[in-house]
Amino acid sequence: MSEAVVQSRYRVEGMDCASCAAKIDTAARRVEGVVDIAVSVTAGTMTVDHRQGTDMAALAKRVGSLGYKVTPVARGSTSAPENAPATCCGGDHSGHAHGHAHGEHDHHHDHSHGEAHGHHYEHGEGPWWATAKAKLTIACGVALGGAFLVAKLVPDMASWLFIAAMAVGLVPIARRAVMAALNGMPFTIETLMTIAAIGAVIIGASEEAAVVVFLFLVGELLEGVAAGRARASIKALAALMPRTALLETGGTVHEVPATSLPIGSVILVRPGDRIPADGTIISGQSSVDESPLTGESVPKAKAAGEPVYAGTINQDAAIRVEVTKGAADNTIARIISLVEQAQESKAPTERFIDRFSRYYTPGVMVVAALIAIVPPLFFGADWDGWIYKGLAVLLIGCPCALVISTPAAIAASLSAGARKGLLMKGGAVLETLGKITKVAFDKTGTLTEGKPKVTDVIAGDRGEEEVLRLAADLETGSSHPLAMAILLEAQRRGIAAASASHARAIGGEGIEGEVGGESLFLGSPQAADRRSPLGADIRDRIATLNGQGKSVAVLLAGAKVAGVIAMRDEPRADAGEGIGALKALNVGAVMLTGDNRVTAEAIAGWLGLEPRAELLPQDKQTIVAELRGAGHIVAKVGDGINDAPALAAADIGIAMGGGTDVALETADAAILHGRVGDVAAMIALSRATMRNIVQNITIALGLKAVFLVTTVIGITGLWPAILADTGATVLVTANAMRLLGWRGR
Numbered sequence: 020m021s022e023a024v025v026q027s028r029y030r031v032e033g034m035d036c037a038s039c040a041a042k043i044d045t046a047a048r049r050v051e052g053v054v055d056i057a058v059s060v061t062a063g064t065m066t067v068d069h070r071q072g073t074d075m076a077a078l079a080k081r082v083g084s085l086g087y088k089v090t091p092v093a094r095g096s097t098s099a100p101e102n103a104p105a106t107c108c109g110g111d112h113s114g115h116a117h118g119h120a121h122g123e124h125d126h127h128h129d130h131s132h133g134e135a136h137g138h139h140y141e142h143g144e145g146p147w148w149a150t151a152k153a154k155l156t157i158a159c160g161v162a163l164g165g166a167f168l169v170a171k172l173v174p175d176m177a178s179w180l181f182i183a184a185m186a187v188g189l190v191p192i193a194r195r196a197v198m199a200a201l202n203g204m205p206f207t208i209e210t211l212m213t214i215a216a217i218g219a220v221i222i223g224a225s226e227e228a229a230v231v232v233f234l235f236l237v238g239e240l241l242e243g244v245a246a247g248r249a250r251a252s253i254k255a256l257a258a259l260m261p262r263t264a265l266l267e268t269g270g271t272v273h274e275v276p277a278t279s280l281p282i283g284s285v286i287l288v289r290p291g292d293r294i295p296a297d298g299t300i301i302s303g304q305s306s307v308d309e310s311p312l313t314g315e316s317v318p319k320a321k322a323a324g325e326p327v328y329a330g331t332i333n334q335d336a337a338i339r340v341e342v343t344k345g346a347a348d349n350t351i352a353r354i355i356s357l358v359e360q361a362q363e364s365k366a367p368t369e370r371f372i373d374r375f376s377r378y379y380t381p382g383v384m385v386v387a388a389l390i391a392i393v394p395p396l397f398f399g400a401d402w403d404g405w406i407y408k409g410l411a412v413l414l415i416g417c418p419c420a421l422v423i424s425t426p427a428a429i430a431a432s433l434s435a436g437a438r439k440g441l442l443m444k445g446g447a448v449l450e451t452l453g454k455i456t457k458v459a460f461d462k463t464g465t466l467t468e469g470k471p472k473v474t475d476v477i478a479g480d481r482g483e484e485e486v487l488r489l490a491a492d493l494e495t496g497s498s499h500p501l502a503m504a505i506l507l508e509a510q511r512r513g514i515a516a517a518s519a520s521h522a523r524a525i526g527g528e529g530i531e532g533e534v535g536g537e538s539l540f541l542g543s544p545q546a547a548d549r550r551s552p553l554g555a556d557i558r559d560r561i562a563t564l565n566g567q568g569k570s571v572a573v574l575l576a577g578a579k580v581a582g583v584i585a586m587r588d589e590p591r592a593d594a595g596e597g598i599g600a601l602k603a604l605n606v607g608a609v610m611l612t613g614d615n616r617v618t619a620e621a622i623a624g625w626l627g628l629e630p631r632a633e634l635l636p637q638d639k640q641t642i643v644a645e646l647r648g649a650g651h652i653v654a655k656v657g658d659g660i661n662d663a664p665a666l667a668a669a670d671i672g673i674a675m676g677g678g679t680d681v682a683l684e685t686a687d688a689a690i691l692h693g694r695v696g697d698v699a700a701m702i703a704l705s706r707a708t709m710r711n712i713v714q715n716i717t718i719a720l721g722l723k724a725v726f727l728v729t730t731v732i733g734i735t736g737l738w739p740a741i742l743a744d745t746g747a748t749v750l751v752t753a754n755a756m757r758l759l760g761w762r763g764r
Contacts, residue, residue, distance in 0.1 A: 296346065654673055
């Protein structure tokens, strides 16, 4: 019988690029018992699926030997790293995994018992220039500056002085190159740097070798400063969580850590406070600013019985909230977890680049060797000159910029989307969204509010206000959606409803009762007509209202028609604009609903999209399959419950919902605040990301091509070669980071 597979999660400090991740992945997979590895650069984590009994200490030691600091993450705790602005691929810090990295994470994560369940972030210690990576770069720079000065005074010692200055930076780089080679990755940037620097010394270019090593370290530092911003964006989500909460026990209120709140406990949230847990209001009413979570700028009015979410801000008055989710499972914790998992799953482009770079780096080494050897050996050219050119080609060939081009853009994009309430589960989802040509919307709760509203009150022999008051009297206490619509409209108009006497529901017809001694009936036009025949003008009005997709209730007072009330599940405020935004992106839209054809056509006509009505869940699935069969890339947007088959059948399933379990977990992507326009925003973000990736790859390969030609014909040498590599990587990273500032349409 095979051993059970268990999962362990580690924080990896000093990891900042895709090559770091590849290095860690390769080393960890060589440990016996490891089944699978997922490394997230942006989250700073390594998730290991392994058999029970696997020596995890040996795994941590092996990864640590590459220069990273590895610490286990308690279950339910966050793993995203801290405030260090930039980090450096490496623990005590020297060169970097793919070479790129970036000032050290000198911060410590202290997960005490109470914090093990919940996302808890410490503040980073010190600015970027106090990190170990920065200290190494400064030391190398000082040594190089000293070598220049002393060489002016003692020219005979120049060569040895520059070799000593170079060694300050190169020894840690070379050590990590050796460790990477022993762990199955011989072709890392450290390897290329080490060969190039030592080769330069051998041919007497020790001054250039020292400068190249220093420039390499500076480049890593610059990249780290830029790359740290993507990590900070997830950290910003965790920062929304208050550290403490006011817990009510036995009639008293006392302050406790927010992470310790048990489900079912009651907390007091004062005006101006952030809500410390997901819960339901049990008393009080206030407006709540949900913008930190959803990007929705207008505060929402909340009253008893309504849900509130961790990290949102109570504005007007004190409320008492019953906690419904533990700290590890609240909305923010789940969003952070979702974004972290998304960043661990690679996009197709990223997987291709990874495969490409696996052959690209050894290929560069072969080409550099041929450039160094063939002209002198076969054509009698100068050995020193061509070895110098070969070493320059070796440096130009560093794959850093290419390797980081895709993951940096995708990580920034996923983070920017999450801050806007757009959650995408991974690079593959993000990449596919931009290719969508048809969006299939569910109607109820997606394009519409999901609850009917009174749209028309038509007076018969009573005034409008009285018709509504009498209907509300009859419906008081009912939880039927149409009854709720009447009661809400009466409340909105300031009409106080009193219970009717002898009220009783009549199955399939309506409700009857007495108010002030007068007998009343509120029900369907057919049932009302049987009790008291309706006049031709009333029938025409009802037919018109039905033609607009509205449900109609007739109020009879005695034998007379007191009035007519029409209700409809109205489109969301931004539904028309959202469909228009899709059309602007050349994306078609279709509405799939189980509702009747008349209602569906009325709503679809108003929104300007094609309706398909009277569908069962399996019919929706069939239509999605037909659209795909016709060559469309299809996104299905629904509430994630009755739409599950269709969501699964589509290329991308998008769940609409305000932080609900289903919205966060059912589909490929989720729109937290239910704005129809956010579907177009998601597609626009994907397209912006893919444009960014193309720009990055063009920068990375374009600069290399230019400097390859200029080096071979003798215009540029070692310094420009390393500047080209470092410059390309910094440009690519900075370009990707622009996506963090994405503001939507």
